[in-house]
Each structure stands twice: as C-alpha cells, then as structure tokens.
Amino acid sequence: MRTSLKWVVLATIALALAACSSKPDTNDTSRVIGGDQPVADGVGTNPDFDDSQDARMAKLLGIEKNSVYFDFDSDAIKAEYVSILQANANYLKKHPNARILIAGNADPRGSREYNIGLGQRRAVVVRQRLVMMGVNANQMRTVSYGSEKPAVSGNDDYAYSQDRRDDITYDAIG
Amino acid sequence: MKKYSLWILIAGFILSFANRAVAALDIDITRGVVRSIPIAIVPFDENNPNDIARIIGNDLSHSGQFQVMPPNHLPQKPHAADAVSSELWKTLGLDNLVIGNATSVANGQTKVDMTLLDLFHGTESTPTILTQQSYTVANTEMRALAHHISDVIYQKLTGEKGVFSTRLAYVKVESMPNNSRHKRYSLMVSDVDGHNAKPLLSSTQPIMSPDWSADGRFIAYVSFETKLPQIFTSNVATGKRRLISSFSGINGAPSFSPDGRFLAAALSMGNVNPNIYTIDLANGQLKRLTNDAAINTEPSWAPDGQSILFTSDRGGAPQIYSVDLSGQIQRITYLGSYNASANYLPGNASKISLLHRDNKGFNVAIYDLQSGTMQILTQGSFIESPSPAPNGRIIVYSTTFGGRRMLGMVSSNGQMNIRLPEVSGDAQAPAWSPYKG
Numbered sequence: 369m370r371t372s373l374k375w376v377v378l379a380t381i382a383l384a385l386a387a388c389s390s391k392p393d394t395n396d397t398s399r400v401i402g403g404d405q406p407v408a409d410g411v412g413t414n415p416d417f418d419d420s421q422d423a424r425m426a427k428l429l430g431i432e433k434n435s436v437y438f439d440f441d442s443d444a445i446k447a448e449y450v451s452i453l454q455a456n457a458n459y460l461k462k463h464p465n466a467r468i469l470i471a472g473n474a475d476p477r478g479s480r481e482y483n484i485g486l487g488q489r490r491a492v493v494v495r496q497r498l499v500m501m502g503v504n505a506n507q508m509r510t511v512s513y514g515s516e517k518p519a520v521s522g523n524d525d526y527a528y529s530q531d532r533r534d535d536i537t538y539d540a541i542g
Numbered sequence: 543m544k545k546y547s548l549w550i551l552i553a554g555f556i557l558s559f560a561n562r563a564v565a566a567l568d569i570d571i572t573r574g575v576v577r578s579i580p581i582a583i584v585p586f587d588e589n590n591p592n593d594i595a596r597i598i599g600n601d602l603s604h605s606g607q608f609q610v611m612p613p614n615h616l617p618q619k620p621h622a623a624d625a626v627s628s629e630l631w632k633t634l635g636l637d638n639l640v641i642g643n644a645t646s647v648a649n650g651q652t653k654v655d656m657t658l659l660d661l662f663h664g665t666e667s668t669p670t671i672l673t674q675q676s677y678t679v680a681n682t683e684m685r686a687l688a689h690h691i692s693d694v695i696y697q698k699l700t701g702e703k704g705v706f707s708t709r710l711a712y713v714k715v716e717s718m719p720n721n722s723r724h725k726r727y728s729l730m731v732s733d734v735d736g737h738n739a740k741p742l743l744s745s746t747q748p749i750m751s752p753d754w755s756a757d758g759r760f761i762a763y764v765s766f767e768t769k770l771p772q773i774f775t776s777n778v779a780t781g782k783r784r785l786i787s788s789f790s791g792i793n794g795a796p797s798f799s800p801d802g803r804f805l806a807a808a809l810s811m812g813n814v815n816p817n818i819y820t821i822d823l824a825n826g827q828l829k830r831l832t833n834d835a836a837i838n839t840e841p842s843w844a845p846d847g848q849s850i851l852f853t854s855d856r857g858g859a860p861q862i863y864s865v866d867l868s869g870q871i872q873r874i875t876y877l878g879s880y881n882a883s884a885n886y887l888p889g890n891a892s893k894i895s896l897l898h899r900d901n902k903g904f905n906v907a908i909y910d911l912q913s914g915t916m917q918i919l920t921q922g923s924f925i926e927s928p929s930p931a932p933n934g935r936i937i938v939y940s941t942t943f944g945g946r947r948m949l950g951m952v953s954s955n956g957q958m959n960i961r962l963p964e965v966s967g968d969a970q971a972p973a974w975s976p977y978k979g
Contacts, residue, residue, distance in 0.1 A: 516748035
C-alpha cells in the first residue's frame with residue numbers, strides 16, 4: 369500500500385513538473401531554466417510496459433502487437449507493417465480524444481546518444497506516415513529511447529531485430 | 543621484473559574473490575602489465591581483512607603504472623624503516639617499498655603512519671625515505687585515507703597527480719523482481735574502485751549520459767522520468783536538482799563548459815535531428831552551433847572552452863567533428879566507418895579518446911590529432927561511453943561480459959585493462975569526475 373501510494377504521489381509530482389515545464393515551444397528560448405527542486409530519491413511515471421493494457425488495445429485494433437520493426441541502419445517502414453499503422457490511423461480518426469506515444473528504439477550497438485538520434489528518426493517517420501493517413505498530429509507524441517529500452521536482452525542478430533522498433537502506446541483511448 | 547606481470551594477474555584474481563562479499567563493484571584484471579614500476583606494500587595491520595595496504599595495492603595496480611608484489615610473495619613484513627633489509631628486496635627487483643602501521647586509538651579513530659622507501663638509491667643498509675606521513679582519521683574514513691595515500695605515492699614516483707580520490711558517476715539498471723521488463727534506473731556515484739556506491743537519483747524510466755562539472759560539484763544528466771527526455775543538473779553533495787532543458791523532442795548529451803557557465807547539449811527542438819546548442823546556465827539563453835539535417839550529438843568541450851567536439855553522421859556515417867563558438871565546423875576523424883563519444887584527453891590537448899568501430903567491434907581508441915593515427919586500446923566488442931580520468935592515464939568505459947553490462951578501465955597506453963562488475967544489475971554510461979576542487 370505504502371509503495372503504491374508513494375508511486376501515485378511521485379507520478380503526480382512528475383506529471384505536474386511535466387505540465388509546467390515541458391510545454392514544447394520551439395520559438396520560446398527563455399523558459400529553459402527551472403528553479404531548484406527538492407531532493408528526489410525516486411522519480412518516474414508508473415512503470416510502463418503495462419502489458420495487459422497494451423494487449424487489450426492491440427486486440428481492440430485487431431493486431432497482434434502494436435510495434436513496427438526496422439532493418440539495420442534504416443528508418444524505412446516495411447510493407448508488412450503498413451496494416452498496423454492503418455489500424456491505428458483508423459482508430460485515432462474515429463476517436464479524436466485518443467492520444468498515442470510513438471517510441472523509437474535502436475539496437476544496443478555503439479554510442480547511446482547517437483542511438484537516440486537513430487530512434488528519433490524511426491519515431492518521426494511513423495508519425496509522418498500516420499499524418500499522411502489522415503491522423504491529426506496533435507494526437508501523437510514521439511520520443512526516442514535509443515538503446516535504453518531493449519525489447520529483449522542479448523547480443524545477437526535476433527535480439528537486435530527485436531530492438532530496432534517503434535512501440536505505439538495509448539496515453540488516452542478517447 | 544618479468545614475473546611480476548604474472549603475479550599481478552594472480553593477485554588480481556585473489557583480491558577479486560577476497561573482495562566479493564563487500565565490494566559494490568569487484569575487479570577482474572583482464573590484461574597484465576609489461577613495463578611499470580615494481581613496488582611492494584607491506585601490510586599495515588595484517589589481521590584486518592580491510593587493511594589499508596590492500597586498498598593501496600589495488601589502487602596502484604589498477605593504474606597500470608605499477609607492478610604490485612602479491613602479499614604472499616613478500617620476503618619480510620617490516621613496520622619500520624630500520625627493520626627493512628634492502629638486499630632482500632633488491633634481489634627481487636623491488637625499487638620501492640611502502641611500510642606503515644594502523645593502530646586503533648580513542649573515539650573510533652585510527653592512527654596511520656606511512657613511509658615510502660626508495661631501495662634503489664639508498665645505501666646497502668639504509669633505504670632512502672621518499673616521504674613519511676602520519677594521519678589520525680575516523681574509521682569510516684579509512685578508505686578515503688587509503689586513496690589519499692595512493693595519490694601521495696603515485697605523485698612521488700611518477701611526478702603526476704593520481705586519480706585515486708576522484709569518483710565515477712554511472713547509470714545502474716536493475717530488473718524489478720516481479721517483472722523483468724520493469725526496470726529501476728539509478729544515477730550512481732562511487733569511488734574510483736567501485737566502493738561507496740550511492741544513488742543520487744532513482745527512476746522507473748531511463749537515466750542517461752551523466753557529465754561532471756569541472757569543479758566536481760554538479761552532475762548533468764538526461765532523465766526520462768516523464769517518459770520524455772529532460773536535462774537536469776544535480777548537486778552531488780545535497781542531491782538537489784534543477785531542470786535545465788525540456789524542449790520538444792531530443793534533450794540529450796549534456797556537457798559542462800570548463801568554466802561551468804554553460805551546458806552544451808543535443809536538442810532537436812521538435813525536428814527530426816538534434817543539433818548542438820549551448821545553454822547559458824545563468825539565464826537559460828540558447829545558442830545554436832550546428833544547423834543541418836543530420837544527427838549532431840555528444841558535444842564535449844575543448845580544454846580552453848573555445849570549441850566543442852561532437853558526433854555527426856552528416857557524411858553518411860558517424861564521425862567526430864569540431865565546432866567553434868562562431869559555428870565554424872571542421873571534420874576531425876576519417877579513419878573507420880564509425881567514430882563517436884569523443885573527449886579531449888586531459889593533460890594532452892592533441893589527443894582525443896573515442897569509441898571506434900573496426901571489423902572486430904566497438905572499442906576504446908585514442909586518436910592523435912597531430913599524427914592522424916588511431917590507437918585501439920581494448921579488444922572487446924560491445925564497448926561504449928569511454929570517459930577519461932582527469933590525468934588522462936586511464937579511460938573508464940562500459941562493456942558487456944557474461945550477458946551483463948559492467949564498467950571497465952583501460953590505461954591510455956593500452957597495457958592495463960580491468961573490469962569492475964556490478965553485484966546486482968547492469969552498470970553503464972560511466973563518467974569520470976574531475977579532481978576534487
């Protein structure tokens with residue numbers, strides 16, 4: 369109980385911080401610096417990978433898993449994943465209050481920060497495709513986790529092929 | 543002389559097992575030493591499993607510049623200079639000897655006497671005393687004192703400043719017991735030998751890219767605690783933190799300027815690709831240094847603060863470039879298809895440490911700006927995040943061994959390579975602190 373209460377409190381703080389500090393505005397360069405904040409020994413939104421919720425959503429969309437996989441050093445969307453994106457597009461257009469997070473990922477080889485750049489390209493390419501499918505851009509956020517959230521552990525070609533992906537999760541189902 | 547290189551390997555394994563119960567990171571020596579200073583550290587307090595002499599011996603051997611005689615090879619165990627038989631040590635090829643005492647005194651304190659002897663330049667019977675020190679410290683400060691004594695010895699014998707009292711920052715990743723896909727990410731600060739590891743921040747979401755301010759008081763890092771990346775700085779002593787950057791898209795790779803007034807960072811500002819910016823920490827003012835459709839990341843300041851190294855794939859593959867504060871860009875590396883994570887080697891403005899890929903994999907390398915040569919230091923394959931020590935003599939990095947991420951260190955001459963495995967979880971993204979201010 370105590371632990372879960374703590375998470376709720378921390379998540380609330382994190383969301384409040386996010387709400388007051390991270391309004392993305394590329395023209396406003398004056399709002400970079402926040403004030404000193406209290407000591408934080410445990411932060412973070414509720415743990416993600418809410419498998420049951422993601423699985424329910426995938427079922428609702430009529431797909432197996434809401435992820436798109438990429439070839440090595442590529443951000444090209446392969447034909448086999450277009451139907452997954454179309455299912456998301458259909459849902460988002462029908463539910464204008466639904467919100468998704470498109471998270472791009474890279475395999476773990478090489479520089480972590482460079483991999484953030486590679487993951488960002490993969491996230492943005494899917495957002496662009498969904499816009500082309502008629503989805504309102506305001507319904508989508510993108511993030512790159514680079515190689516910080518590998519799908520599977522391991523250092524072989526199979527693990528890498530699972531790591532190079534976009535995960536689409538629903539923040540609000542509308 | 544030669545047989546010490548084997549000793550040091552054996553000693554390393556013995557010590558790594560002996561330390562296993564207590565060490566946060568314990569140490570495997572993966573490569574021995576060919577040419578370095580032979581030294582013996584006689585036990586100060588032989589019955590103490592945490593004898594200060596053992597910590598000093600570990601420090602010196604991990605520097606790659608000393609061959610430390612294993613305790614079971616010591617021909618005698620004197621505590622005072624007049625009890626030292628010079629001949630006994632000289633026949634074993636020993637030039638330098640450290641002796642001393644550690645005695646408990648009142649109020650949980652210990653008195654430590656240390657003497658560094660030069661056997662080579664002394665007379666037959668009397669070795670030369672290079673330095674003699676006496677300390678009284680709280681028992682809880684014994685490790686810190688051991689590192690200080692290692693620094694004193696290192697400076698006397700090499701003429702350079704040691705790094706044994708500096709610290710490491712790194713990210714520790716643990717799987718949560720109920721679901722291996724739930725992780726706990728912690729920003730850790732530890733002694734250079736991995737001991738005294740303490741979390742500065744823990745999160746359910748990734749933490750990346752710690753970087754120390756030049757005075758060692760602050761660490762900048764990326765936290766995904768809101769699921770999106772933000773750059774923070776934390777006060778290392780108090781843990782108090784400050785949000786620095788939270789723009790749309792990538793907020794990555796923070797790097798303190800040498801004067802501590804600016805952070806350089808990689809920001810994508812709602813676009814696909816990150817560019818290099820400086821952020822004035824006093825007023826938040828941004829200055830954009832690169833402006834193109836390529837990944838531009840991992841800024842790292844030149845020692846004079848007038849230019850910044852960065853990684854860019856503007857040429858098709860990641861290579862190292864330099865940009866000055868007016869935005870003039872110069873390509874630095876041409877050798878190989880992947881160079882990233884560059885830092886100037888402290889104490890040598892014409893060399894940079896970097897992550898270099900060749901046909902064997904990703905390794906730590908040193909690139910000489912003058913001669914244009916690349917010296918590859920490691921033989922791993924899943925190496926990343928090289929970060930040089932403030933004397934430029936050792937580089938810490940992250941590697942995969944036995945399916946886990948752990949820290950490794952390689953001397954910048956390539957002769958000494960050690961691993962520091964975490965007891966629980968993975969250790970990654972290390973950053974070596976500057977000297978304490």
